[in-house]
Amino acid sequence: MTEQPQRRTTRQRTAIREFLSGAGDFRTAQQIHEQLRAGGDPIGLATVYRTLQTMAEAGDVDMVRTADGESAYRRCTTSGHHHHLVCRSCGRTEEIMAKVVEAWAATIAAEHGFTNVTHDVELYGLCASCGARTVT
Amino acid sequence: MTEQPQRRTTRQRTAIREFLSGAGDFRTAQQIHEQLRAGGDPIGLATVYRTLQTMAEAGDVDMVRTADGESAYRRCTTSGHHHHLVCRSCGRTEEIMAKVVEAWAATIAAEHGFTNVTHDVELYGLCASCGARTVT
């Protein structure tokens, strides 16, 4: 068996978890670091990166890549596998379940003889309120 | 109207285009730079980055993000909108058309009042030959 290193509850880890629970949208490590500090929570940047990575691997948070390649994290309410519909303007995020897509992915994989297939599926657009205030 | 700067045909741009036409899979700017030079084609790294970006914006090449966040480019044979099924091991890439997914994305967007929605859909797995030589 692979010995999993024991995991401790520290002030920093709690702070990050709570911060993400409060924020509804995706945040980058840099943002989280800055905002936690601004809120009077002393924390190191390296710690933020480490913790987010660990949480992501454990499935406690979801990760996406922003348009410019940064990693952004979010604490989702849906426990299982799901996808996101993100507002390009305000960051508002909806969690999406997609049986159709899951089935499609499996079919395509089989058709091409691929195994062990995972997928990356995210939707980006303008939410109702942001779309409304945009000039056509 | 927005005046588009006129585009010139240079040795470097041709080299990159031909290189990508020859390679069937996704390559990063760094890889392309290195391999072109190794092949006796003097070219600057900045030029490679610039050219790839321009080509991607013009739709001449497709771009994806590798697992570690680098941008990789590929010259696809399919002209219109499509997705990819990429082998995690050897990089072999299949182009995929997915009416189901397009329809699904549109529906989801509408249901949530989102407009101007784009999507990001890629599949990663092990191709037949790579899967075969893997220990179960």
Add this chain to the structure above:
DNA sequence: GTCTTCATGAGAATGATTATCGATCACAAT
């Protein structure tokens, strides 16, 4: 309280991508 081990964080290191900016080159017009 003591001890063992994991966690932290300041700062250095890494590495991809972008910006600079003078020298070159493509190409249309003469």
Add this chain to the structure above:
DNA sequence: ATTGTGATCGATAATCATTCTCATGAAGAC
């Protein structure tokens, strides 16, 4: 063929997110 002009090139410096280092601090078990 020559020339004029603006696009393009490229060596190198600058940016900037992310990772590494390692001495110090703190959690949890007994």
